[in-house]
Amino acid sequence: MSAVTERTSLWGGRFAGGPAEALARLSVSVQFDWRLAPYDIAASRAHARVLATAGLLDPQELGRMLAALDDLEAACASGEFRPTVDDEDVHTALERGLLERLGALGGKLRAGRSRNDQVATDLRMYLRDHARGVAGRLVELADALVEQAERHVDTPAPGMTHVQHAQPVSFGHWLLAHVQPLLRDLDRLRDWDARAAISPLGSGALAGSSLPLDPAAVAHELGFTAPAPNSMDAVADRDFVAEFLFVTALVGVHLSRLGEEVVLWTSTEFGWVELDDAFATGSSIMPQKKNADIAELARGKSGRLVGGLVAVLTMLKGLPLTYDRDMQEDKEPAFDAVDTLQLLLPALAGMISTMTVRVDRLVAAAPVGFSLATEVADWLVRRGVPFRDAHEVTGRLVALCAARECELEDVSDDDLKTVSEHLDPSVREVLSVRSALAARTTPGSTGPGPVAEQLATVQNRLDSWREWAIETVVPR
Numbered sequence: 001m002s003a004v005t006e007r008t009s010l011w012g013g014r015f016a017g018g019p020a021e022a023l024a025r026l027s028v029s030v031q032f033d034w035r036l037a038p039y040d041i042a043a044s045r046a047h048a049r050v051l052a053t054a055g056l057l058d059p060q061e062l063g064r065m066l067a068a069l070d071d072l073e074a075a076c077a078s079g080e081f082r083p084t085v086d087d088e089d090v091h092t093a094l095e096r097g098l099l100e101r102l103g104a105l106g107g108k109l110r111a112g113r114s115r116n117d118q119v120a121t122d123l124r125m126y127l128r129d130h131a132r133g134v135a136g137r138l139v140e141l142a143d144a145l146v147e148q149a150e151r152h153v154d155t156p157a158p159g160m161t162h163v164q165h166a167q168p169v170s171f172g173h174w175l176l177a178h179v180q181p182l183l184r185d186l187d188r189l190r191d192w193d194a195r196a197a198i199s200p201l202g203s204g205a206l207a208g209s210s211l212p213l214d215p216a217a218v219a220h221e222l223g224f225t226a227p228a229p230n231s232m233d234a235v236a237d238r239d240f241v242a243e244f245l246f247v248t249a250l251v252g253v254h255l256s257r258l259g260e261e262v263v264l265w266t267s268t269e270f271g272w273v274e275l276d277d278a279f280a281t282g283s284s285i286m287p288q289k290k291n292a293d294i295a296e297l298a299r300g301k302s303g304r305l306v307g308g309l310v311a312v313l314t315m316l317k318g319l320p321l322t323y324d325r326d327m328q329e330d331k332e333p334a335f336d337a338v339d340t341l342q343l344l345l346p347a348l349a350g351m352i353s354t355m356t357v358r359v360d361r362l363v364a365a366a367p368v369g370f371s372l373a374t375e376v377a378d379w380l381v382r383r384g385v386p387f388r389d390a391h392e393v394t395g396r397l398v399a400l401c402a403a404r405e406c407e408l409e410d411v412s413d414d415d416l417k418t419v420s421e422h423l424d425p426s427v428r429e430v431l432s433v434r435s436a437l438a439a440r441t442t443p444g445s446t447g448p449g450p451v452a453e454q455l456a457t458v459q460n461r462l463d464s465w466r467e468w469a470i471e472t473v474v475p476r
């Protein structure tokens with residue numbers, strides 16, 4: 001049998017027979033790790049060059065090797081070369097592809113490297129590449145929120161704590177409060193990327209190589225900042241997966257909080273937001289229904305993002321050095337996190353950018369629930385009343401209004417005096433939502449001035465992300 005028709009395996013010399021069917025089925029990872037193929041091929045190119053520099057491939061062999069890798073890459077991209085059920089993993093499938101193209105020469109590439117340093121390298125490259133894609137989608141969602149925020153700097157809304165009306169805020173400020181976490185997520189991705197940019201190649205199975213390899217050259221060629229400082233750590237370390245999954249889990253949590261608010265805002269009880277038909281769903285039985293399924297899926301999918309992080313941390317806990325096969329379980333959660341965000345973020349961005357904000361409903365809701373009570377207390381403080389007493393006085397005023405079912409500004413001059421000697425009719429100056437918002441001038445607060453400043457800062461920060469998000473990590 002030729003090497004081409006025989007089942008390609010990367011091991012077997014010391015085994016009397018082939019693997020049991022049950023083992024092969026458990027062990028196989030090619031159905032999910034095939035997506036690492038372009039990165040594995042890029043790493044193979046770098047490794048081939050280093051083998052040639054070391055005198056282990058002659059120039060003519062290097063030329064044939066690189067041509068075969070190019071051809072294999074094109075065949076993988078077109079789908080002409082596909083993994084088969086007999087390929088244990090992406091590395092096995094690609095070695096088969098190389099043997100098909102080069103015969104015995106294809107077997108030279110494995111010198112000085114192991115699947116242990118290869119898979120750690122491939123996954124770092126994959127995640128660094130896709131972190132940029134995820135960042136791009138995060139920027140698009142942030143852009144959608146910022147555009148809506150720009151329209152609603154001056155739209156008042158009833159700001160809440162405990163889902164109870166608390167103090168009036170600008171709805172633009174509220175929307176920007178969902179952008180800030182996304183900016184921190186973007187920062188986290190870039191911080192993560194700097195730590196992930198370490199190349200395990202050259203570590204071999206665990207101890208490095210007796211061959212004169214050049215890990216620094218390989219690292220540089222593959223877009224890493226440096227080779228790993230410890231070959232054992234290099235093949236055992238999956239911090240970069242766990243950290244990536246923490247960032248994506250936290251993104252999931254942020255999206256779930258935004259999703260939950262959209263669910264509330266679009267309910268009949270709130271009625272603050274109307275979704276565009278293209279970004280809402282209907283019911284199979286109730287013809288009138290218009291549901292915010294994107295927002296609900298944002299809430300729901302946070303479960304799998306958090307779950308992926310927990311799965312990988314649990315898998316890593318207590319693993320002895322160095323590589324253990326447990327670590328094959330790192331890939332599906334990582335891929336799932338990328339896939340989930342790439343699906344979810346564009347849908348959320350579309351939903352946010354096309355939603356209609358019911359300004360009339362927000363304006364009407366802003367002062368409801370005595371949300372201007374703090375203005376009264378602050379007004380008293382400006383007149384020298386200790387806040388402790390001001391709070392008490394205002395509480396009595398609220399109780400009076402609640403009993404009479406009237407608003408704060410409806411209390412008569414006489415009744416104001418009865419509630420407290422400190423109160424007089426000029427307190428009504430602060431009893432409007434507009435004045436409450438206008439009075440908030442400190443940086444980061446909800447007044448029109450600070451919100452406009454925040455908008456400008458946020459836009460600048462988002463602009464600084466646009467280039468990073470389209471950066472190419474893996475050179476051709």
Ligand code: ARG
Pocket residue numbers: 029033089115116119323325327328329
């Ligand atoms: N498929 C393996 C993984 O994803 C590749 C490394 C296998 N190494 C080994 N020594 N069996 O982790």
